[in-house]
Amino acid sequence: MSEHTIEMNVLKVQVEGYPALAALQGTYPQLGIYRRFATLNARNLLYLQAELVNLERDLEEYTEKDCRSEDARRRLCNKNWHYLSKKEQGLAGSQWHTMLRIKEKLKEYNDCLLQQRQLTSFHEPEAGNLEFLNEWLRDPRHGKSALEGLDRQVWKDGRDLLVAKPDGLADDSLTRILRKYLTFPFHILWSRYRSPVDVENGIYKYDEEAVIRLANVIGMAVSALLPVLAVVVLYFVHDMLKRLAMVAMFTVIFSLALMATTKARRIEIFAATAAFASVQVVFIGSSST
Known part of the structure; x- marks a missing residue:
């Protein structure tokens, strides 16, 4: 009796729908976005x-x-x-x-x-993470992972959502803005030279600490240059009414810069702004004598 070797091609079934989405959200908690x-x-x-x-x-x-x-x-x-x-x-x-x-x-x-x-008390999802999740659900490369029931509109509508684990890297407005507008061009530039960390889901990972460091540098530069710029401008302006208008303008710009680049409390911003305004007034007084 001859022996026959039977070869069986075992096809790997690609998981779709809820299991695929759950695997993605379990691996990347910042994508754990749900209805509130x-x-x-x-x-x-x-x-x-x-x-x-x-x-x-x-x-x-x-x-x-x-x-x-x-x-x-x-x-x-x-x-x-x-x-x-x-x-x-x-x-x-x-x-x-x-x-x-x-x-x-x-x-x-x-x-x-x-x-x-x-x-x-739950945070709203970051716009970039929500956008990525919607793109992932639409991408046919993920094996039609998108849902087909009424709940398929949850992330597309983008309303009444919360995220299980908030993205704690972007705590101030400037960092969020920089990350939003710098991460995408950076990805376009470098994605051709590196492979995704998650090939199946097409996820690239970058060091967002670099964005935070850049935001800190910009914040420090603004806080250092504004007083100098204010003094220089006031030095060349001799009309008193124009000087006072300049003081008001620079004071507002300084307070807005603090709000955008720091996590300072309102009372701290008020104290720093008052000190900044006082320096300008002292300079006007000294230069007028």
Whole structure:
């Protein structure tokens, strides 16, 4: 009996849809973008609140009814736990039965309220990450990974979204602007010389710390040059009204620069701006004498 070797071509099934998207978001948490369902959560809270309001009214009515009851034991329900916890008080239309329903509903309401508060603390996704996710879902190279149900519009609409892990690198406006407008041309320039770190998903990884360092350098340069520029301009302007207008203009520019390039608090920006304005006023006073 001859032996035959049977060769089987095992085809690797490419995972699509939810498993593929879950793998992407699990690998890159900054792409973990989901619906907040703010309206539905608010509506749920309103319904729970309405239920509790009605239960509260029922409890007040049953309490008043017990107070006016001709049964001495029922009148003691407001004073003695022994009578309040009797079996008949667990029936519908009683204080304790209503209170048990309130306890259950209160727990649900409080849990939802705390969850709503936590949901409001989530950050919105970065525009670049949301754009990448939409491109990934549309890209046919990923094996038709896009969803086909009603939820396929979640990321395309771009509304009512949150991100599970916020991108903490861009904390100030200048860094976000630089990263938005510098990362893409940098990618176009260097992608031809390097391979993606994730070939399957077509993801390139760059050191965004370089963008942050650039933003810090620009911020330091602006903060150092503005006082010098203000003094130089004021030196050549001799009309007092024009000088005062220049002081106001440079002061506003200085405060806006601080807001864009730093994470300083409002009181710190106010103090620095006041000091900057004082320096200009002192220079005007000294140059006028």
